[in-house]
Amino acid sequence: MQLIPYLHFKGNAEEVLNFYKDALGGEILMISRYGDSPMPVDEAMKNKIIHSRLQFGNNNLVMISDSFNGDMANPGGNIQLSLGMTDEAKATEVFDKLSEGGKVTMPLQKQYWGDVFGMLQDKFGISWMVNCEVKK
Numbered sequence: 001m002q003l004i005p006y007l008h009f010k011g012n013a014e015e016v017l018n019f020y021k022d023a024l025g026g027e028i029l030m031i032s033r034y035g036d037s038p039m040p041v042d043e044a045m046k047n048k049i050i051h052s053r054l055q056f057g058n059n060n061l062v063m064i065s066d067s068f069n070g071d072m073a074n075p076g077g078n079i080q081l082s083l084g085m086t087d088e089a090k091a092t093e094v095f096d097k098l099s100e101g102g103k104v105t106m107p108l109q110k111q112y113w114g115d116v117f118g119m120l121q122d123k124f125g126i127s128w129m130v131n132c133e134v135k136k
Contacts, residue, residue, distance in 0.1 A: 005081060006063040007126065013049040013066040016124050020064070023097035026056030034066075041068075080119070080127040088116055091132035098122050098130075110134070 009016055014031075021028055030053050035046030048066035055061050062081075085091040095108045101123035108118030108130060116132040 002059075002061070004061050004063060005079075006065070008065055008067040009124065011048060011066050012124070013052065013064050017049070017052050017054060017064050019122075019124070020054055020056075020062065023094060023100075024054070024056040024060075025094075026054045029053040029055050034068075080129050082129040082131065085130065085132045086135075088132050088134065091116060091130055095120065095130045098128055 007016070017028060017031070020026060030051070031049055032051045033046065034041045034048050034050045037050055045066075045068070050065055052064045053061060054064065083091075083094065085094070092108060095118055099120040099122065102121050104118065104120045105127075106117070106119040108116060111117045115134055117130065119127070119129050121127050
């Protein structure tokens with residue numbers, strides 16, 4: 001069993017997909033567009049993403065799409081995506097890239113439990129936690 005986050009956006013899914021590809025060092029496995037589906041859509045929706053898959057790290061996956069006419073796209077709800085890492089330099093790199101244009105809500109720094117941890121909201125309104133286990 002694997003939990004796979006599915007993120008919906010209001011027309012900018014391709015920008016989000018490419019941003020996360022760069023920030024997470026991932027690979028886009030597939031992109032399907034509304035115009036490829038048998039569903040009737042307005043001309044403005046034909047090139048929007050109906051489904052995409054981004055793989056990164058050790059078998060991590062996130063799915064991203066443009067919500068049909070903006071339905072279901074409410075970033076910033078009660079969900080935070082959490083990245084667990086063991087390489088502090090990589091954690092810092094990913095944290096910095098994800099926070100570009102966004103808002104750091106807790107700087108990435110050594111915490112009382114021994115790990116390096118930080119939180120941010122990216123420029124698309126998605127909340128992230130980055131935790132790096134520091135070898136003792």
